[in-house]
Every structure is written in C-alpha cells, then in structure tokens.
Amino acid sequence: MIGPNVTLARPLPARTAPARSLEGLPARRATGGTPVANATLVGRADLTDQVARFRVRPDDGPRPSVAGQYFSLGLNIDGALVKRPYSNAAEAGAAELEFLIRRVPGGRFTPALWATSEGTPMSLGRATGVFTLLPEDDRTHLFISTGTGLAPILAMVNALHDRPDPPRAVVVHGVAHVAELAYRDRLTVLHAAGWIRYIPTISRPTEAPNAGWDGATGHATRALSGLFEDPGDPGTGRLDPGATVAYLCGNPGMIESAGAVLASHGVPPEAIVTERYWAEQPA
Ligand SMILES: Cc1cc2nc3c(=O)[nH]c(=O)nc-3n(C[C@H](O)[C@H](O)[C@H](O)COP(=O)(O)OP(=O)(O)OC[C@H]3O[C@@H](n4cnc5c(N)ncnc54)[C@H](O)[C@@H]3O)c2cc1C
Structure with missing residues (x-):
C-alpha cells in the first residue's frame, strides 16, 4: 500500500504476484482476439473514501506515452467488459501507470473499481489523447x-x-x-x-x-x-x-x-x- 500524498510512481519493490484469478474478467481473450486482462492493479492508496490513487502495471512491460495522455481501464462488470478513460499521473514510459480517480456514486465503472484490491487483473488500452505539452514553449x-x-x-x-x-x-x-x-x-x-x-x-x-x-x-x-x-x-x-x-x-x-x-x-x-x-x- 502506498501512502497518500507521496511523490508518485516510483515503481513498487518487486513483489510476489498473488495467485492470478481471472474471476473478475471473462476470458483472457474477448471475441476477435483482443486481450482482456493485460495488466494488474499493483497498488492502491485511498486519499478519502471517494478519491484514490491506483497503480497499474502492464503485463507486457512499459507502455509508450506522453505526459498528459490517458489510458482506458477495463473491468468485467456483470459479465461485460466496461472501460473508462483515465489520465496517467506517472512519468511517461514508467513501468507502472498511476491513476487518480474519483468514485462517482451510481456510476457504472468506479463503484466496481472501488471493490478491487492489489492483484486484480485489468484491461488496459494504449496511451491516447492530445492534452499534452506544446513543444519548445517558453511561455x-x-x-x-x-x-x-x-x-x-x-x-x-x-x-x-x-x-x-x-x-x-x-x-x-x-x-x-x-x-x-x-x-x-x-x-x-x-x-x-x-x-x-x-x-x-x-x-x-x-x-x-x-x-x-x-x-x-x-x-x-x-x-x-x-x-x-x-x-x-x-x-x-x-x-x-x-x-x-x-x-x-x-x-x-x-x-x-x-x-x-x-x-x-x-x-x-x-x-x-x-x-x-x-x-x-x-x-
Ligand atoms: C479523457 C478523459 C480522462 C479522464 N481521466 C480521469 C481521471 O484521471 N480521473 C477521474 O476520476 N476521472 C477521469 N475521467 C472520467 C472517467 O472516465 C469516468 O467518466 C468517471 O470515472 C465516471 O465513470 P463511471 O463509470 O463510474 O460513471 P458513469 O456511469 O460513466 O457516469 C455517471 C455520470 O457521472 C458523470 N461523471 C463522470 N465523472 C464524474 C466526476 N468525476 N464527478 C461527477 N460526475 C462525473 C458522467 O457525466 C455521468 O453523467 C476522464 C474522462 C475523460 C474523457
């Protein structure tokens, strides 16, 4: 567990992975061959009961990204893969991504996310978005x-x-x-x-x-x-x-x-x- 308000996203020390249960996800591959569980929740810190930091490690190694971009996170909820976009707070290319997320009462994804714990397999998309720094900008x-x-x-x-x-x-x-x-x-x-x-x-x-x-x-x-x-x-x-x-x-x-x-x-x-x-x- 990481404490609140700690400088982010230095990788957690290597830890023994828990027995990987795919119970939370339907199958390793969804229809069409798209990988479903391709990342693991490796850390979580609750700042309040409505806001938490989640650290997710891609199973296949660091994902290329640019500071400011977001990734889709997915969980199996009632038999369906539900995905939502979340901005990455960690430095681009780090071994672990970090997401700062608010629980939206009545929402489809976040209440299910709040029920997860370290070791939960997740689906993770690729880095997306143009909310990024303009190049060589001295303003x-x-x-x-x-x-x-x-x-x-x-x-x-x-x-x-x-x-x-x-x-x-x-x-x-x-x-x-x-x-x-x-x-x-x-x-x-x-x-x-x-x-x-x-x-x-x-x-x-x-x-x-x-x-x-x-x-x-x-x-x-x-x-x-x-x-x-x-x-x-x-x-x-x-x-x-x-x-x-x-x-x-x-x-x-x-x-x-x-x-x-x-x-x-x-x-x-x-x-x-x-x-x-x-x-x-x-x-
Ligand atoms: C590019 C992008 C990046 C995002 N990054 C983040 C992020 O880093 N952290 C984060 O917490 N959220 C982020 N979001 C919002 C996130 O994708 C979800 O919309 C949010 O977590 C709610 O999902 P849900 O399935 O629980 O609720 P849903 O069932 O999808 O939505 C329920 C309702 O709540 C509204 N809503 C969504 N988010 C909030 C909110 N925070 N407060 C109040 N109402 C809301 C929606 O408009 C909708 O009407 C991002 C959205 C986009 C488009």
Whole structure:
C-alpha cells in the first residue's frame, strides 16, 4: 500500500504476484482476439473514501506515452467488459501507470473499481489523447485543475521540470476538502524550490474536514484573476497574458469559467489547452 500524498510512481519493490484469478474478467481473450486482462492493479492508496490513487502495471512491460495522455481501464462488470478513460499521473514510459480517480456514486465503472484490491487483473488500452505539452514553449505555464484533473497536470509538471531550462509554472488545484489535495508533497517541494508557484484552494473551507486550513479558499477560477492583475500575486508577480499558456483539466464547469476568465484577461484561445472529464448535463 502506498501512502497518500507521496511523490508518485516510483515503481513498487518487486513483489510476489498473488495467485492470478481471472474471476473478475471473462476470458483472457474477448471475441476477435483482443486481450482482456493485460495488466494488474499493483497498488492502491485511498486519499478519502471517494478519491484514490491506483497503480497499474502492464503485463507486457512499459507502455509508450506522453505526459498528459490517458489510458482506458477495463473491468468485467456483470459479465461485460466496461472501460473508462483515465489520465496517467506517472512519468511517461514508467513501468507502472498511476491513476487518480474519483468514485462517482451510481456510476457504472468506479463503484466496481472501488471493490478491487492489489492483484486484480485489468484491461488496459494504449496511451491516447492530445492534452499534452506544446513543444519548445517558453511561455509561463499556468496549470489549472479541479479534483482528479490534477493527474495529467502532475505528469506534465514533472516532464517540464525535467527540461534543462524549464519555463516558469503556476499550478492551481481546486478541491472541496484538504485530503483531496493529491500530490501535495511533490508540488510543495517544487514550490519551495522556487520553480513553481503552487496554489491549492479549498472550496468548502467551513466544513469540519478542512479545520485548520489557512491557504486559499474558493473555486480554482477565483484564484486566477489576481494572477493577471497589477501588482499580481505576491508569489508570482503579474502574469503576462501574451506570454502565458494555460492547461485546464477537470470538471466542465471549471473549464468554462476559467476559460472565460483567461479570455477576459487577454489570453488568446490558442494558448488555452483543455481536457474535460465529463460532459455537463443539460439542466
Ligand atoms: C479523457 C478523459 C480522462 C479522464 N481521466 C480521469 C481521471 O484521471 N480521473 C477521474 O476520476 N476521472 C477521469 N475521467 C472520467 C472517467 O472516465 C469516468 O467518466 C468517471 O470515472 C465516471 O465513470 P463511471 O463509470 O463510474 O460513471 P458513469 O456511469 O460513466 O457516469 C455517471 C455520470 O457521472 C458523470 N461523471 C463522470 N465523472 C464524474 C466526476 N468525476 N464527478 C461527477 N460526475 C462525473 C458522467 O457525466 C455521468 O453523467 C476522464 C474522462 C475523460 C474523457
């Protein structure tokens, strides 16, 4: 078991695989010859009863990917293979992938995922998606996420940090409760080193689980405006809208509102890169 808020995705020490039961999956191969169980859940850490980190090891070795991309994860649920996309938080090409997932009550996949434990065989697709860093971009990188939308952003931040001369970066992460601030340790270290400005913000500061929180409050979008205004955030200075690229990931409401705030401050549309985790339901 890995602890919450620990720097991610260094491979777990080799462990003896449990007796592999394919009980959870229908057959090694589905109709048409597509492999079904081709990966194993090797680690799980619950941050709260609704948010957890899952580490999945592909059975056939590391999968090529780019920071920010997602994979489909699949489980057999009531005799059918049910798959959902999840962003990889681990560094590209690592032996284990890491997923930060919220349990959606009444959902088809996540309640079944919550019933799994280490050793569960899973189906794993290939890396997909274009929510990735624009190449050779020296603009200030502004990352804005809600909840589990931090996963691909963490991968991007780590990839950016690996560059010889990484551009300046600001990471805004909005959650309801402090315990949902995944990867806080890693981001705090990067913040303390002076490379990123990490702004975790709590939307329900008066609730008991948030007692003692003395950081930013309100939704992620609220933290944005100050970054572009004179004299700007005390830790960041004023961001230049013409020299900023923004990456937004998570709930569709935040993406709409944050996109509007960025546009109102003059960030051009081509400098706003987004990944929506689900579609807003019509009222
Ligand atoms: C490219 C991509 C990457 C994704 N990466 C992640 C990730 O890294 N972590 C993660 O937790 N989720 C991620 N998702 C969402 C994920 O794929 C599932 O939609 C989610 O886990 C719900 O699946 P489910 O089968 O339990 O619910 P479903 O039965 O599919 O959906 C139930 C309802 O809940 C809505 N819904 C879906 N997700 C949420 C949510 N988080 N909060 C509230 N309502 C929701 C859906 O719109 C739907 O109406 C990603 C989605 C996309 C498109």
